[in-house]
Amino acid sequence: MTDPSEIAEFYDDYGEQEWERLDRDFHHRLEFEVTTDYLTDHLPETGHILDVGGGGGRYAVWLAERGYDVTLVDVSERQVEIASEKAAEHGVADHVETQQGDVRSLAFDDAQFDATLCLGGALSHVLDADERETAVTELRRVTHSNSPVFVSVMGLLASVTRMLRHAGKTEPDETELLPDLVATGDYDRELVERYGQELSVQPMHLFRADEFETLLAGELTVETLAALEGPFSQRRDRQDALTATHRSAIRETLATLREDRSVVDHSAHMLAVCRT
Numbered sequence: 429m430t431d432p433s434e435i436a437e438f439y440d441d442y443g444e445q446e447w448e449r450l451d452r453d454f455h456h457r458l459e460f461e462v463t464t465d466y467l468t469d470h471l472p473e474t475g476h477i478l479d480v481g482g483g484g485g486r487y488a489v490w491l492a493e494r495g496y497d498v499t500l501v502d503v504s505e506r507q508v509e510i511a512s513e514k515a516a517e518h519g520v521a522d523h524v525e526t527q528q529g530d531v532r533s534l535a536f537d538d539a540q541f542d543a544t545l546c547l548g549g550a551l552s553h554v555l556d557a558d559e560r561e562t563a564v565t566e567l568r569r570v571t572h573s574n575s576p577v578f579v580s581v582m583g584l585l586a587s588v589t590r591m592l593r594h595a596g597k598t599e600p601d602e603t604e605l606l607p608d609l610v611a612t613g614d615y616d617r618e619l620v621e622r623y624g625q626e627l628s629v630q631p632m633h634l635f636r637a638d639e640f641e642t643l644l645a646g647e648l649t650v651e652t653l654a655a656l657e658g659p660f661s662q663r664r665d666r667q668d669a670l671t672a673t674h675r676s677a678i679r680e681t682l683a684t685l686r687e688d689r690s691v692v693d694h695s696a697h698m699l700a701v702c703r704t
């Protein structure tokens with residue numbers, strides 16, 4: 429298994445910014461809102477939920493506030509601490525357990541959880557393709573049979589389009605890396621060092637929708653693929669200019685389009701609702 433210490437250190441240093449991420453702007457709020465829509469529709473009414481790569485605990489706290497027991501696992505020691513602090517601040521400490529761990533090797537018995545989450549890209553940070561398969565096997569293994577597993581990852585085409593929009597306008601210019609990036613989907617350590625420093629991105633695998641579905645279908649029944657931001661992935665600048673009317677029109681548009689495969693493929697994040 430590849431050493432996770434670099435990614436863990438990045439998220440240790442990232443600290444509370446990870447908890448704040450989903451409130452940062454309208455784009456990030458769409459990610460949270462659409463994800464929680466699907467959780468609401470597909471989770472069992474009660475139960476014990478595993479949140480892998482749960483970061484500072486945004487989803488764990490949201491679930492605990494709705495009466496679920498949650499176990500949060502993250503590779504970053506600091507994120508695990510923040511998740512415990514946030515659970516206490518929100519009065520749900522009794523319902524949230526936290527522990528450091530890795531999606532590729534989960535320290536739980538088989539079929540221990542009523543549902544499992546791996547949201548916001550923990551799987552995207554697993555650069556090795558075989559290890560991504562191992563991670564999906566682990567997510568399935570620890571979940572009861574005929575129960576939901578929710579996974580969201582970062583999309584390749586949204587990044588390609590974003591880079592093309594900035595072609596010729598930035599230094600270093602990420603346009604140069606596109607041929608390598610689209611060949612593999614890997615924004616790997618070498619590319620991060622050449623291009624990603626200022627963006628503070630971490631090595632990640634960016635997914636096509638078909639590839640994501642094929643990976644999951646090796647272990648799970650994929651019921652739905654959904655775009656979390658869809659066309660709005662290309663409008664991340666000047667969000668302050670959006671009025672409440674604009675926002676509601678964007679939400680309505682996304683609700684109509686979000687399960688269209690081409691929209692999923694062009695979204696910054698894509699969510700899979702699966703069943704064991």
Ligand SMILES: C[S@@+](CC[C@H](N)C(=O)[O-])C[C@H]1O[C@@H](n2cnc3c(N)ncnc32)[C@H](O)[C@@H]1O
Nearest residue numbers: 439481482483502503504530531547548550553
């Ligand atoms: C972008 S954050 C997402 C946090 C939260 N799930 C959300 O959606 O807001 C990605 C998280 O995945 C964690 N992570 C990365 N690689 C991991 C691995 N191999 N196993 C478990 N967690 C991992 C990181 O430490 C980080 O907290």
